[in-house]
Amino acid sequence: MSEIVDNNPLDLTGTRISVQKPEVRYDVQGEMPDEERVRIAMRSFVKDFGAHSAIYMESCIHCGMCAEACHYYVQTGDPKYTPIWKLELFKQAYKREAGPFAFVYRLFDLKSAVTAQQLQQWQELIYDSCTMCGRCTMICPMGIDIAALVSQARHAMFEAGLVPHELWAVAERAEREGSPLGATASTFADRCEWMADEHEVEVPVDKERADVLVTISSIEIMKYPNTIADFAKVLNHMGVDWTFRTDGYEATNFGLLSGNAAWQKDMSMKMIKAAIACGAKTLILPECGHAYGALRWQGANLYGKPLPFEVLHISEYLARGIKEGKIRLRQWPESVTFHDPCQVSRRGGATAAPREVMRALGVKLTEMGEPGLNWCCGGGGGVVTIHRADELRYKTFELKMKQVEATKAEHLVSSCSNCRQTFDDGQAHFQWDKTMESLLEIVAANLINT
Amino acid sequence: MDLIDFARGPALQWSLALFIFGIAWRLIGVLLLHRKVDHSLPRHQDTTMGGVRLIFSRMWPKPEFRQSNAVHYALSYTFHIGLFIVIFLFRPHMLFIRDLTGLSWPTLPSGFVYVIGAMTLATLVAMLVRRMSHPVLKMISNFDDYFSWAVTALPVATGLLAVSHLGARYETLLALHILSVCLLLVWFPFGKLMHATLFVISRGTTGALFERKGAST
Numbered sequence: 001m002s003e004i005v006d007n008n009p010l011d012l013t014g015t016r017i018s019v020q021k022p023e024v025r026y027d028v029q030g031e032m033p034d035e036e037r038v039r040i041a042m043r044s045f046v047k048d049f050g051a052h053s054a055i056y057m058e059s060c061i062h063c064g065m066c067a068e069a070c071h072y073y074v075q076t077g078d079p080k081y082t083p084i085w086k087l088e089l090f091k092q093a094y095k096r097e098a099g100p101f102a103f104v105y106r107l108f109d110l111k112s113a114v115t116a117q118q119l120q121q122w123q124e125l126i127y128d129s130c131t132m133c134g135r136c137t138m139i140c141p142m143g144i145d146i147a148a149l150v151s152q153a154r155h156a157m158f159e160a161g162l163v164p165h166e167l168w169a170v171a172e173r174a175e176r177e178g179s180p181l182g183a184t185a186s187t188f189a190d191r192c193e194w195m196a197d198e199h200e201v202e203v204p205v206d207k208e209r210a211d212v213l214v215t216i217s218s219i220e221i222m223k224y225p226n227t228i229a230d231f232a233k234v235l236n237h238m239g240v241d242w243t244f245r246t247d248g249y250e251a252t253n254f255g256l257l258s259g260n261a262a263w264q265k266d267m268s269m270k271m272i273k274a275a276i277a278c279g280a281k282t283l284i285l286p287e288c289g290h291a292y293g294a295l296r297w298q299g300a301n302l303y304g305k306p307l308p309f310e311v312l313h314i315s316e317y318l319a320r321g322i323k324e325g326k327i328r329l330r331q332w333p334e335s336v337t338f339h340d341p342c343q344v345s346r347r348g349g350a351t352a353a354p355r356e357v358m359r360a361l362g363v364k365l366t367e368m369g370e371p372g373l374n375w376c377c378g379g380g381g382g383v384v385t386i387h388r389a390d391e392l393r394y395k396t397f398e399l400k401m402k403q404v405e406a407t408k409a410e411h412l413v414s415s416c417s418n419c420r421q422t423f424d425d426g427q428a429h430f431q432w433d434k435t436m437e438s439l440l441e442i443v444a445a446n447l448i449n450t
Numbered sequence: 451m452d453l454i455d456f457a458r459g460p461a462l463q464w465s466l467a468l469f470i471f472g473i474a475w476r477l478i479g480v481l482l483l484h485r486k487v488d489h490s491l492p493r494h495q496d497t498t499m500g501g502v503r504l505i506f507s508r509m510w511p512k513p514e515f516r517q518s519n520a521v522h523y524a525l526s527y528t529f530h531i532g533l534f535i536v537i538f539l540f541r542p543h544m545l546f547i548r549d550l551t552g553l554s555w556p557t558l559p560s561g562f563v564y565v566i567g568a569m570t571l572a573t574l575v576a577m578l579v580r581r582m583s584h585p586v587l588k589m590i591s592n593f594d595d596y597f598s599w600a601v602t603a604l605p606v607a608t609g610l611l612a613v614s615h616l617g618a619r620y621e622t623l624l625a626l627h628i629l630s631v632c633l634l635l636v637w638f639p640f641g642k643l644m645h646a647t648l649f650v651i652s653r654g655t656t657g658a659l660f661e662r663k664g665a666s667t
Binding site for chain 1: 475476478479480481482483484485486487488489490491493504508511512513514515518519522526584585586587588589590591592594595640642644645648649651652653654655656657659660663664665666667
């Protein structure tokens, strides 16, 4: 057992899954002098600084409007949560080290060098108080994709060993064991067998060849295992040649969330290799927000060339199945509001698919404002794993509850298991009467099997 | 050489040269950086229209955000429209640009432009007060924000003084007005005033990247 496992055992019994008793605060990883830590962080941030990021760095006009789009600022009124302020140190580093006038800034010392103490303070702003939900991107009059820059800043923070401990711990575990939450390959295979028995449904695992490779999130394996059976019910209903694979099942990517680019690649490559090994034409991603961004939009770039298969979120696959007449559904004429997972919808583009599925179910849908623009659940970007962020997260969750309540809908539905555990945790904390329901689960429960 | 000759002559020529060179340097400095090839399968192949769309659509706030930033939107619209009218629709300015470029266009009555000029200056003062008092703006502001404000407000203020012949001889006031414009031109490429060119590039970039994914803009 590694030190991290001994010091940070998993907490699998709570409403959200994380590690137990994080002890180190203002967390640092590794031994190095402060100056070295700062130098690594800043060098890492400006390294590979492409045209897109540079354009964004040059364009901020300090209008402060992004504050009003951020749930952390709106709920606390604390200006430090202004999204663009979260990048202030990195903007300084960019201007001083990489911008077109960097030589002027350095010559006259116009931008002071960042200190280790500042970087430690910024850890809260880069991790605890940003889910990279991208609402700030939607309001910025200059169109700056602030969320993408925060993701880039996380790379720098990881390299400098300045990641919140729990997030670092689950990412390290994911890299070492193949799952951030102890859902190892054998655990997953056991759970598939259990679900197959429990639901009397065939769950193919490790087929050598299959048209469709289905992936899953550790949160689902450990906390919502019925998802395994729901996948099986739907795909068997469709008559698809599909499989789970124990060499590439885990879709969550804590490499991405923590900021470790190498681990992110390792995690994505497992699924890519498994899909290639079984000759899959389609890889289905589970109800997981960041998993969609990580593989659908970044996977091919980590692979270095276009993927030899298509990547679809489960909601997209369901919508296609319905359109092609392969999924036949009973009507479920309930009053519903749909929570758009930020990375699938707002930042991923799969906004229409879940609505097509709900239309086929015959639900009465009440939107929470403009589709794709609703408030984040507050647990994305790895924030739900960070214990010290709990109080702040609950404050942002109040905003989400208010938005859900305003619709007066009876059911709250979404298609992200990370959102789901955040909703479950918030529901328990506030003793709220709304339980988030999974779109896949609802579809699986309303199949018309002939 | 009189102050007015200096202002109209070498000062304007050098500041224009720095203005153009500085803009080119800053734009080329970022645009020539590498762009990674995106191997992901695009949801939409043609992304150009997505970029163009966001350049225009982001001029209008989304209904979702209108209320929370109402003061900011009101001040910004008033200031930008006012500045446009004062710079381009004031007859002496048009004539000045016509002498330089040969281009001409219809202008507005001077009396109307004076009122707009005064309103623009008042809005600028309100924006400064807001920047110095709003907790968010106060925290994120730096030298660039205040200096850019000053070099923008000065030409408006000196222009109003010149047309109203207040404080000094007309030629002196006009020379100061032109010199304040020179200062604005010299500072333009180095600070946030560059957003007048960068907004097209940064909005266009996000518009195109998000169109590729079919993501919300």
